[in-house]
Each structure stands twice: as structure tokens, then as C-alpha cells.
Amino acid sequence: MGEDRSWMYRRRDEMGYWNNEFNAGVEIFLDFAFSQTDPMFCAMNMIRCPCSKCWNREWHHRRRVQSDLITNGFMDGYFIWKRHGEIIHRKRRCTQVGESSSAAAAAAMNNVPSVDQLRDMLHDAIGPNFFNNENSATGVEDATQFDASFDDPCGVSRESIFEEPRGDAKEFFDLLRAADTPLFDGCDGGVTVLKWVCELMSAKTLFNMSVTNWDYVLKRSLMAFKKVDREKLPTDYYSAKKMLRRLGLGYKKYDVCVNNCILYYGEYESQCYLQCPVCEEPRFKQRDVHSAKPIPRKSLWYLPIIPRLQRLYMSRKTAEHMTWHLNCYNENEKMFHPACGEAWKHFDNTHPEFASELRNVRLGLCTDGFTPFGHSASPYSCWPVFVSVYNLPPTMCMKQEYVFLSLIIQGPQSPRKNIDVMLRLLIDDLKQLWYSGVQTYDSFRHQYFMMRAALMWTISDLPRYGMLSGWSTHGKLTCPYCMENSKAFWLEHGRKTSFFDCHR
Numbered sequence: 001m002g003e004d005r006s007w008m009y010r011r012r013d014e015m016g017y018w019n020n021e022f023n024a025g026v027e028i029f030l031d032f033a034f035s036q037t038d039p040m041f042c043a044m045n046m047i048r049c050p051c052s053k054c055w056n057r058e059w060h061h062r063r064r065v066q067s068d069l070i071t072n073g074f075m076d077g078y079f080i081w082k083r084h085g086e087i088i089h090r091k092r093r094c095t096q097v098g099e100s101s102s103a104a105a106a107a108a109m110n111n112v113p114s115v116d117q118l119r120d121m122l123h124d125a126i127g128p129n130f131f132n133n134e135n136s137a138t139g140v141e142d143a144t145q146f147d148a149s150f151d152d153p154c155g156v157s158r159e160s161i162f163e164e165p166r167g168d169a170k171e172f173f174d175l176l177r178a179a180d181t182p183l184f185d186g187c188d189g190g191v192t193v194l195k196w197v198c199e200l201m202s203a204k205t206l207f208n209m210s211v212t213n214w215d216y217v218l219k220r221s222l223m224a225f226k227k228v229d230r231e232k233l234p235t236d237y238y239s240a241k242k243m244l245r246r247l248g249l250g251y252k253k254y255d256v257c258v259n260n261c262i263l264y265y266g267e268y269e270s271q272c273y274l275q276c277p278v279c280e281e282p283r284f285k286q287r288d289v290h291s292a293k294p295i296p297r298k299s300l301w302y303l304p305i306i307p308r309l310q311r312l313y314m315s316r317k318t319a320e321h322m323t324w325h326l327n328c329y330n331e332n333e334k335m336f337h338p339a340c341g342e343a344w345k346h347f348d349n350t351h352p353e354f355a356s357e358l359r360n361v362r363l364g365l366c367t368d369g370f371t372p373f374g375h376s377a378s379p380y381s382c383w384p385v386f387v388s389v390y391n392l393p394p395t396m397c398m399k400q401e402y403v404f405l406s407l408i409i410q411g412p413q414s415p416r417k418n419i420d421v422m423l424r425l426l427i428d429d430l431k432q433l434w435y436s437g438v439q440t441y442d443s444f445r446h447q448y449f450m451m452r453a454a455l456m457w458t459i460s461d462l463p464r465y466g467m468l469s470g471w472s473t474h475g476k477l478t479c480p481y482c483m484e485n486s487k488a489f490w491l492e493h494g495r496k497t498s499f500f501d502c503h504r
Contacts, residue, residue: 005025005079007019007021007022007025008022008025008073008074008078008079009073009074010022011070011073018070022070023070026066026069026070029069029081029084030062030065030066032081032084032085032086033047033065033081033084033085034047034062036084036085038085041083041084041085042084042085043059045061045062046059046060046061047059047060047062047065047084048083048084049064049065049068049069050065050069050074050075050078050081050083050084051065051068051069051071051072051073051074051075052072052073052074052075052076053068053072054068054075055075056075056083193233194243196233197233197234197240197243197244198244200214200217200218200221200240201240201241201244203217204237211237214237215236215237218234218235218236218237218240250303250304251301251302251303251304252301252302252303252304252425253299253300253301253302254269254299254300254302254425255283255296255298255299255300256296256298256299256300256410256421256422257276257278257279257281257283257298258276258281258297258298259276259278259279259281260415260416260418260421260422261276261278261279261281261418261421262276262277262278262421263300263421263422263424263425264283264296265424265425271294281297282297283296283297284296284297285297298410299410300407300408300409300410300422300425301407301408301410302406302407302425302426303404303405303406303407304429305387305404305406305426305429305430305433306429306432306433306438308404309361309389309433309440309451309453310438310440310441310451312389312402313359313440313441313442313443313444313451314441314443315443316443316444317444318392319442319443319444319445320444321391321392321393321396322359322361322389322391322392323358323359323391324391324392324393325337325339325344325358325362325390325391326358328340328344336394337390337393337394338362338390338456339362339390343456343457344362344456347454347456351454354452354454357449357450357452359391359442359449359451360451360452360453360454361389361391361433361451361452361453361454362389362390362391362453362454362456363387363388363389363390363430363453363454363455363456364387364388364390364455364456364457364458364459365385365386365387365388365426365455365457365458365459365468366385366386366387366388366458366459366460367383367384367385367386367407367419367458367460367464367468368383368384368460368461368464369381369382369383369414370382370384378412379412380411380412381411381412381413381414382408382409382410382411383407383408383409383411383414383415383419383422384405384407384408384409385405385406385407385408385409385422385423385426386403386404386405386406387403387404387406387426388402388403388404389402389404390456406426407422407423407425407426409422415467416467417467417470419467419468420470430453430455433451433452433453433454434452434453434454437450437451437452438450438451439451462478474497475497476488476489476490476497478497478499486499487499
């Protein structure tokens with residue numbers, strides 16, 4: 001059957017009977033999942049149930065998982081069995097459903113390398129295409145491996161000067177190299193420095209260890225390793241956290257007025273501002289006089305967009321796709337990407353200097369509110385703000401890995417017209433990206449360039465459109481295109497505007 005796993009979503013045949021192909025495929029999946037030795041995937045003879053109801057959140061025994069899969073089917077889009085030990089960045093050979101279950105499991109284990117949890121962590125941090133290159137462990141290849149036959153749209157040739165990563169880019173690549181540095185000379189089992197530290201940090205969370213206990217275990221472990229280079233390893237919990245902090249992309253937390261009047265940022269960021277200058281509401285909660293640190297009444301979480309965009313160019317594979325949108329100009333018959341539309345082309349004609357650098361980023365913004373605790377609880381509205389990258393091809397730009405969560409606006413009420421106060425952090429970064437740009441390392445072309453970005457459009461429903469743009473979405477002039485030419489009319493007895501027989 002090759003790599004076709006369409007049987008996972010064909011439980012019944014055309015007559016409505018159970019499909020034998022599906023039953024055989026479930027046996028292959030169960031044999032593969034229960035053959036894993038890593039406790040992350042199979043522990044105490046139980047695995048995660050990937051049915052449409054459990055969604056890999058519940059652990060069950062084999063018979064329960066088999067029953068749930070036959071009854072509910074697989075969860076949507078689970079063609080790669082990531083939560084059951086299958087490596088993402090390697091292509092595995094799927095056996096035919098007609099083979100025996102033991103033969104299928106043996107074939108799977110022969111073709112799939114052992115799971116490296118650290119690589120999965122790095123994969124989640126930088127995106128799904130970073131580790132596709134098997135010739136380089138870090139994604140930074142030697143200049144001699146650059147393909148001279150490749151016609152780069154940015155004009156980079158083989159004779160160009162290749163630059164080494166510096167600053168933040170160098171720190172991240174050094175961390176990736178630490179993932180391949182053995183704990184000590186002659187260390188067996190593939191234990192590296194970074195993996196060993198991650199295992200200890202994981203043990204602290206699993207067993208609820210205190211910092212004192214963790215430091216004691218670390219020191220005893222270092223005494224047991226005689227050949228280990230102690231300069232490469234952390235000496236306490238603080239240094240371990242500092243080592244792993246470079247792996248992820250951090251966030252910033254700012255205080256907000258409880259009425260969304262101002263954001264305690266910029267000129268108001270100082271702790272000396274104890275109340276809102278607009279509504280005079282206190283900034284912090286009332287606490288004991290002897291409390292060491294004040295607690296804000298309302299906060300805003302901001303995940304900076306600039307390092308996330310720079311991280312896209314740290315991956316050689318992702319950096320290559322960031323200029324894919326140039327191909328859309330060759331297709332005039334069908335619109336399969338926003339780059340094919342008139343708005344994109346009009347923007348390029350209006351800003352030719354921005355369009356001349358193909359690596360500049362085109363962004364879209366989306367936001368909406370939701371109730372995280374359900375409608376049965378007390379009303380609470382949380383507002384995430386997402387930023388998507390449209391340089392990538394259609395198969396990538398809408399994937400979860402490339403839709404960046406930028407802001408988390410805390411409830412309990414909707415920000416309404418004051419949402420622009422919350423968006424100031426993101427707007428400041430977007431203004432920097434538009435006017436001056438940021439120096440970014442392109443690992444595909446091995447050089448630095450000045451990356452700029454533009455927010456092309458926002459995606460939201462009509463009420464959210466009014467919040468983002470300031471346009472009134474109530475009354476006869478709701479539509480920003482029709483304006484006074486709208487066919488809307490007033491219902492005398494209903495006391496509201498009707499848009500009957502109008503476009504939506």
C-alpha cells in the first residue's frame with residue numbers, strides 16, 4: 001500500500017459493513033505502538049488512545065484502544081503516529097495491510113530509527129522542516145555544500161561570501177550542537193549533554209522535587225561520572241534553567257488597567273505608577289504591607305513576533321520556502337495563494353522597495369474571543385491574537401507551526417474598542433519591522449540580511465472588524481464598501497436595521 005494510510009478513515013465499506021482493511025490496519029498500528037520501549041509512548045502496557053474522542057489525551061490498554069478505534073475511528077489528520085513513536089522527519093515504509101501484524105511491526109521498527117525526545121523538542125521549537133536535512137545536525141552546512149546550479153531569486157550565488165551566524169542565531173545553533181555532544185567520551189546509549197539535563201528537569205516536574213533535592217541529585221550524579229567534562233554541565237538548578245531558556249521563545253508580561261484604559265508599558269512601565277491616570281483605578285491588588293512583590297489586577301501576555309520570524313530563517317528548509325511566493329506570478333489562471341491576488345500585486349507596485357527584497361515577510365492578523373470555561377461557568381472572555389506568515393506555500397502557511405500566537409488578552413470582559421491599547425506591543429514591533437527592519441541570519445543562503453515585514457490584512461468577523469478598524473458595525477452604514485448606497489432599511493416594528501436581499 002506504500003505510504004497510503006487512507007484506510008484509517010474508511011471504517012465502513014460502501015454497503016455500511018465493517019471494512020476488513022481498517023481492522024487489519026488497526027492491528028498494525030497497535031503492534032507498532034506497543035512495540036515501543038520508550039515509556040513516553042508505551043508505559044505499563046498502555047498507550048495513548050488516538051480515537052476521535054480521546055485525542056491522545058487518555059492512556060488505555062490494548063483492548064480498550066482497539067475498541068475505541070473501531071467504535072469512534074481515528075482522530076482527524078493523524079497520518080503520522082507522532083505520539084506513538086514514529087519519527088516525523090524520516091519517511092517510513094508503510095507495509096501492506098495484508099501482511100501479518102508481527103511482520104508489519106518488525107518492518108516498522110527496522111525502518112524507523114529510535115525516537116529522540118530531545119529532537120522532538122527542538123522540532124516543536126523551530127518547526128517541522130528543520131531536521132529534514134540528514135547531512136547536517138544543526139542545519140548550518142558547509143559552504144561547499146551549497147548548490148551552485150540553484151537559481152536563487154535573491155541573487156545569491158556560490159561565489160558569494162558566506163557568513164557565520166552571530167548573536168542570538170549563534171546561541172541557538174550552539175544549543176543544537178549541544179544536542180549532539182556526548183555526556184562524556186565513550187558514553188553509550190546516545191546520551192548527550194542537553195538530553196541529560198532535559199531528563200533531570202523532567203524528573204523534577206514528574207516527581208515534584210524541590211530545588212534543594214534537585215541540586216543534591218545533580219551533584220551526586222556528577223560525582224558518579226568521572227570522565228565527564230564538568231564545564232559543559234550546569235552546577236545547580238538556576239544554571240540548568242539558564243541553559244534551557246535559550247531553546248524556547250520567551251514571552252513578556254505587562255500590567256494592564258483593569259478597565260483597559262492604558263497598558264503599563266513605555267512611559268507607564270515604571271513601578272511608581274500605582275494607579276491608572278485615566279480612571280484612577282489601582283494598578284495592584286490590595287495586599288499585606290509586608291508582601292515582597294505586588295500582584296497586578298490584570299495582565300497581558302505578549303509573545304514577541306520578531307524572534308519568531310527570525311527563527312523561520314534559522315531553518316535551511318523553511319528559509320528556502322520563504323521566497324516561494326515568487327512562483328505565484330507565473331500562474332494567472334487560478335488563485336491558489338494570496339500572492340496570486342490583485343491586493344498582493346497592488347501592494348508590490350505601491351511599495352517597490354519592499355517588494356525588491358523577496359525575503360521580506362507578509363503577515364496577516366486574526367483575533368476573536370472565546371469562553372475557556374464553558375457557558376455554564378461565570379462569563380469570561382479570553383482574546384488570543386494570531387499572526388500568520390503568507391510567504392510560505394499553501395501547504396505550510398496555514399499549518400499550526402506557522403501561525404504564531406502573539407498576544408493573550410485576559411478577560412473577564414471583552415476589550416471592545418480598547419483593543420488597540422492591547423495591540424500596542426505588537427504594533428510597535430510591526431512598525432520596527434516596516435520602517436527599519438531587523439538583521440536576520442538566512443541559513444539557506446548563509447548570510448545576514450535586513451528583514452522587513454508588512455501586515456497585509458486582518459481576518460475576522462464583522463464585530464471584530466469594527467474593533468480592529470474602529471469602523472462602526474451598527475446601523476445602516478455597517479458595510480464599509482456600500483456606505484450610503486446600502487440597501488439596508490429600518491424595521492419600524494422590529495426597531496432594528498435589516499439587510500434583507502443584500503450581500504453579506
